[in-house]
Amino acid sequence: MRSILRTPPSSPSRDIALVCLADGLVGASFGAIAVSAGLPIWVPVAMSVFVFAGAAQFILVGVLAAGGNPLAAVASALLVNTRLVPLGFSISDTFDGTSWPRKLLGSHLITDEAVAFTAMESERTRRRAAFWLCGIGLFVAWNTGVLIGAFLGGQITDTAALGLDAAFPAVLIALIMPALRDALTRNAALIGAAIAVAAALVLPPGLPVLLALLGVIPAYVATKVNA
Amino acid sequence: MNLVLPIVALAVGTMAFRVAGPLLRTRMTLSPRVEQLTSVSVAVIFVALVATSALVVDNGFAGVALPAGVAVAALLAWKKAPFVAIVVAAASTTGILRLLGVS
Numbered sequence: 001m002r003s004i005l006r007t008p009p010s011s012p013s014r015d016i017a018l019v020c021l022a023d024g025l026v027g028a029s030f031g032a033i034a035v036s037a038g039l040p041i042w043v044p045v046a047m048s049v050f051v052f053a054g055a056a057q058f059i060l061v062g063v064l065a066a067g068g069n070p071l072a073a074v075a076s077a078l079l080v081n082t083r084l085v086p087l088g089f090s091i092s093d094t095f096d097g098t099s100w101p102r103k104l105l106g107s108h109l110i111t112d113e114a115v116a117f118t119a120m121e122s123e124r125t126r127r128r129a130a131f132w133l134c135g136i137g138l139f140v141a142w143n144t145g146v147l148i149g150a151f152l153g154g155q156i157t158d159t160a161a162l163g164l165d166a167a168f169p170a171v172l173i174a175l176i177m178p179a180l181r182d183a184l185t186r187n188a189a190l191i192g193a194a195i196a197v198a199a200a201l202v203l204p205p206g207l208p209v210l211l212a213l214l215g216v217i218p219a220y221v222a223t224k225v226n227a
Numbered sequence: 228m229n230l231v232l233p234i235v236a237l238a239v240g241t242m243a244f245r246v247a248g249p250l251l252r253t254r255m256t257l258s259p260r261v262e263q264l265t266s267v268s269v270a271v272i273f274v275a276l277v278a279t280s281a282l283v284v285d286n287g288f289a290g291v292a293l294p295a296g297v298a299v300a301a302l303l304a305w306k307k308a309p310f311v312a313i314v315v316a317a318a319s320t321t322g323i324l325r326l327l328g329v330s
Contacts, residue, residue, distance in 0.1 A: 012283030015310040022314065043230055050238035060237055070233040078240045083272055088248025090269045095249050107245040112276065119269055163322030166296030169277040170317030173297065176273045177304035185267050189274035196275035200283035208283075219267045223260050 012126075016134045019113050020141035022167045023054070027145025028152070029159040030057060035150045037065030048146040052108060052139060053078050055205070079206030086213070087115045094118060094128045104147060109135030112168075116175035184219050191215035277301075290330045296321030 027048065034044035039061065047057050056077035063073030088110045096101045114134040121127040159165070180186045192215030199208035257265070280288050281297035300317035308316075 018314060020312055022318075039230070043234065047234055047237070050234070051241050053241055056237060056241065060233060064230060070229075074233050074236045074240070077237050078244075081241045081244050083276075084244040086265075086268055086272060087245045088245050089251055090248070090265045092249035092252040099268050103249055104246065107249055108242065110245045110248070112273070114248070114266065115269065116273060119266070161322060161325060163292075163296055163318035163320065163325065165280075165295055166300070166317040166321035167314050169280050169297045170300035170314045171275045173277050173301050174304045174310050174313040176270050176277075177301075179266065179270045180274070185270045187269050188267050192271035193274045193278035196279050197282050200279040201286055205279075208279050209272055209275045213268060215275075216264060216268050216270050220264060223263060 012130055013119070013133060016117060016130075016137055019117075019134070019171055020137045022164060022171070023113070023138055023160070024141035024145035026054060026146060026159055026164055026168075027142040028149030029164075030061070031146040031149025031151075032153055033058075033149075034061045034065070035153045037061065038067055041150050044146050044150050045143075048143050052142065053077075053081055053084070053111070054142070059205075068217060076204055077207070079204060082206055083112075083209050084110055086111070091115050091118045091127070091131055093124070094103070094131045106131070106135065109139055111135070111138055113171060116172055121173055142156065188215045188219045192220065292321045292324035292329050295324055 029049070031044045034047075035041055043064070047060065051057055051060075059077040059080060060073050061185075062068075063076075064070065088107060091110065091114070098106070109132075111134075114131055117134040118127050118131040121130050168174065171218050176189075180189060192212030195214055196208040196212040199211045203211075232330075277297065281294045284290075296319075298319040300313050303313045303316055306322045
């Protein structure tokens with residue numbers, strides 16, 4: 001797909017490495033939190049390999065550890081992951097011409113960060129390289145982090161003290177800012193963000209981000225007029 | 228409590244969401260307009276994620292330290308600062324504010 005992002009970063013692989021490091025640290029805190037909450041070590045480990053979606057994993061572990069309703073926990077964790085549908089749609093051109101096993105493997109590696117790094121690139125081979133490098137790098141970093149955290153347990157405390165919770169939105173805003181120089185995109189994003197923040201005050205996580213897509217409507221109308 | 232079932236359910240459901248996008252795309256050819264709207268949608272999703280994760284925690288406002296770090300990131304990104312500088316500045320701003328007792 002032709003991307004509306006036109007200024008590729010000087011060194012995507014170095015930037016990807018930094019994101020892997022940050023996510024690895026968050027993974028370590030996930031493993032530590034799960035184990036200190038009394039869950040067996042295989043729970044965070046298996047979840048990280050087979051679910052591989054940080055926010056959803058934190059939600060499920062939180063509820064399981066607190067002895068809450070597992071059905072409700074799975075539902076709220078899945079709600080957070082609904083955004084993977086439009087995000088996966090946007091990068092699926094990088095799977096063009098690949099075999100189905102590879103498409104499935106690639107799909108499992110779809111994360112916010114991998115999509116954001118792919119969206120930075122407009123040229124096809126660069127998009128493909130960015131997606132797989134970030135996807136595989138994050139998978140390795142996240143799972144290594146979780147293993148270390150799970151075995152070290154209480155040694156790793158709150159990553160909030162390191163400001164790591166600010167790193168995730170910082171990564172996304174850094175990668176998406178070039179796209180926001182386009183007025184049509186920027187207006188859609190600002191409307192969407194306003195809707196999402198208002199919705200987040202009353203709705204469970206996941207829904208606000210879906211509702212934000214209403215912000216695309218003005219852009220939809222505008223491109224129809226131009227076409 | 229059975230721990231296997233919730234994990235399997237979450238893994239299967241998440242994979243279904245992940246596969247849905249690429250699967251949809253193999254069934255349709257995209258006009259340039261749909262491609263443009265897809266790119267706009269990705270920007271909308273990410274900015275909404277940034278705004279909600281910076282401002283809202285558990286249906287309430289997130290305090291000062293976290294939004295301050297993200298605001299520094301947004302400003303530096305707008306000024307075209309290098310990626311590493313943006314991420315490190317955001318984390319340090321939030322970390323240092325918390326160290327000073329600002330939540």
